Amino acid sequence: MPTETTVATTPAALRRAADLWPDGLAVVDEQWGDPIELTWTHLLAAVRTTAAALVAHGVGAGDRVAIWAPNCAQWPIAALATQWAGAVLVPLNTRYTALEVVDVLERVDARVLVVAGRFLGADRLADLVALDEWSELTRPPATVRIRLEAGDETRDDAVDWDDDLAASADESHRAEADRRAEAVAPDDLSDVLFTSGTTGRSKGVMAEHRQTIAGAHAWGANGRLSPDDRYLMVNPYFHTFGYKAGILPCLLFGTTMYPLAVYDTTGAMDLVERHRLTVFPGAPTIFQTILDDPTRPDRDLSSLRLVVTGAAIVPVVLIERIQSDLGVDTVITAYGLTECSGFVSTCTPEDDDVTVATTCGRAFAGMEIALSDAGEVLARGAMVMRGYLDDPAATAETIDADGWLHTGDIGTIDDAGNLRITDRLKDMYICGGFNVYPAEIEQTLARIPEVTEAAVIGVPDDRLGEVGKAFVTVRPGSTLDADTVVEFCRGRLANFKIPRSVVVVDAFPRNASGKILKRELR
Template identity: 35%
Template sequence: MRNQGIGSWTARRARMSPDSVAVVSDGREWTYGQLHRRSTMFAHALAKLDVASGDRVAYLGPNHGNFLEVLFGAGQLGAIFVPLNARLTPDELAYILDDSGTTVLVHSPAHAAAAGALREVVPHVFDFDAYENLLAAAPDDPLDEPVDQEDVAVIMYTSGTTGRPKGASLSHANIHWNSFNLLIDVDVAGDEVTLVNAPMFHVAALNQTVLPTLLKGGTVVLMAAFDPVRTLELIAERRVTYLFGVPAMFQAIAATPAWADADLSSVRTMICGGAPVPESVITTYQRRGLTFLQGYGLTESAPSALFLRAAESTRKVGSAGTPCFFTDVRVVDAAGADVAPGVPGEVILHGPNVMPGYWDKPAETAAVLSADGWLRTGDLAVVDDEGFLYIRDRIKDLIISGGENIYPAEVEDAIHQHPAVADCAVIGVADERWGEVGRAVVVVREGQAVDPVELRDFLTSRIAKYKVPASVVFAGALPRTASGKLLKSRLRATYGDG
């Protein structure tokens, strides 16, 4: 095949196991043969719209079989897939679509209102009904466009400290090598039944569960939205063997009344990531005799970096593990020298799964990628004397809430739009359910007033709900350096959780 990218995967699988079930979604089943045929028809439909190699095609909606058809159909042409965070506001989505130069958007019925506002940004917008009409009018003749491993396959947007999201450009090679890392660590089998209840617009759900399972010829069972009770039901009904979640999801599952008597006998592996994993969560699952693993990675590394494997999952509880097979990891000081065991340093990564850069942002790329390809993560860790890493803190001010990344600068920018706000800062505080939530520290303009409820209501129309601070406190002034830089360490000490 001339197509060496992930767009060729459906053809390769269809010739090996065309009648095996690839996807279960929305009450339907797709065999590998059907997934390939429908993806091919979508590729032909895109070609009729003059979509070619390098053009961007986006999807907005829940986990659904159509998500995968758009991904693989775009990949057949060498087009670039842009999965959109379904929780973003129309303004946030419009920025991403404009920044990426997306020409085609496929969206679910639930996002019709948002999609209507996006027609000014994207030339071709299709809801699921129009999408089906496109496929019905398209041929299913085989396609084999030339696609190189180093071509960009997917652009995944991650919020930036400047308040504007950046698109991590992941090549076909990045995704391939990440899959190899995962398959080595997890031993995904050809009979795997993978439950996907985390959103596929996040890198871990797509690249750590869905794509490795399809690569091996297993079945992915897609949930449109996470529901802890339904998760336990599906594990029993579908005999699920493998699933991923962020800590808040696993906590919610274990908190349901059905947990005590749930049939988990089919489960071989559970992976937790996306946020620091409390030891209590790990031990809760281990007490049920389950293999509960955790890892560490970033969107920019597609995401594999560290993994705590089954053999050490009990002995090294709380560790993020050691480097994945094809990824090199170092913990360094400010001068770039490796730190001694027990000394905090910044985590840096190198490997074929590390992105070539941010989409159309050379300056931002140069800030995190060295000339020889080492990625600065901005995360602090310590290494023990056996080489296991423990993530301790973040150099950046990133807040991770239930697996979602929240960048304070973006939230602060929205708060500053309120006419009564003179100054503000957002910090992260501990939360039992979500691990961490935002707290806004606000200085009100003289002679004006605003209460916390009003301010939070003001923000919900400007930023996604999960970014809205869970609490608001008021201050007379914010601590700053002589140059005007916020002293967030002092803010955390005064207004944080200690």
């Protein structure tokens, strides 16, 4: 098992994987029709072909390619092909509405959009085309559509992944893509991941290849990944947890990817049992559902050796049950944020249950952590982003002159170096593993004609960890009710951002300067 790597770009990592494990399985996807099984040699070939097709569609070095699709075999192919062609990957949250996607496409000036076809009753491309906002795009991107469900038809307004994509490239395009792959440098941009900001508008986090690879390698080495491992991927690929702690560590350590687009307890256990899967990261709620499933005692999940969780407080008893009831030897918790490619601190396989459950461990290899005088968690090192897209002011506010990234979280560090997150400087809360920033929701609520002011907080939820609770003041005589507010948010906000409850108040508690006191609302 390689514990060190000299590669610092994803094209170099893919070439290395094909050299080291040519016949090893890279991806197995049984979700749609005929199963897809790709060795590392096959994956490299698919990536080169797709990269050539992107070049044929006008993608240049440094251009942006967006992917709006659930976990499937085509996702890592498209992502790695984008970077093979010298372009920049822009993952899009599958829970985004069409309006939210158009906003991102405009801001990154995407050259190509790779989008899923009909899936779970929705057709994302059809939703995009139906928007009037399409006309505001200065240059609508070329579109590649992945047909997932049986019977889904091709569309005239998109290139079909299966039938037309490869045919659009010739040998000159392939040669140009290969030339660009060789030319990709460690300090070139690898991706732009969007995360909501406290100003109410999402921020594009720019990461370089060297930062992305450093984080993925540190994560995989800590989990002791190897070509013998088979990785169940329920974390969305558009998220750092699914992409940089999922696809890329597998690329670096030869681990087989098993994507799962929609999590359900039975489906996950079926995959583990049938393929003897060994690695299973996910939010704490996922493992709670498996432990509580009445059919679980009849399942053979003994192949699992590594569970990685986080993004919420983890009860000690949950760690103990994962080990005892599921027979998992190693359970690890970690802490990260998109601005650090998802990697700040982690527990290790040697840590005891209490340390794993009550702390975020020590700094990842290549990272440092410290506390400001106010107790804010600071992070510095190899994984810290280049900055925010087109927002130097926000970058300067987040990364200080000494290179410390200010996380906005309050914490403590014990004598052993273990980090504990105790509070948040910002109002962000985590719903089902996704960061939610109230300012974005408050701006949406402010567009309701009857609403005069709004404030949103996160409140505990047994299933999702936290959910949004909205407080609003309304115009005199208004009969606005909670159902109307929630319905207004649908189509404007991703589901995880929509408040689960709404309270109409006469007035907000405020401090001397007039700012709403959210701590009193809590």
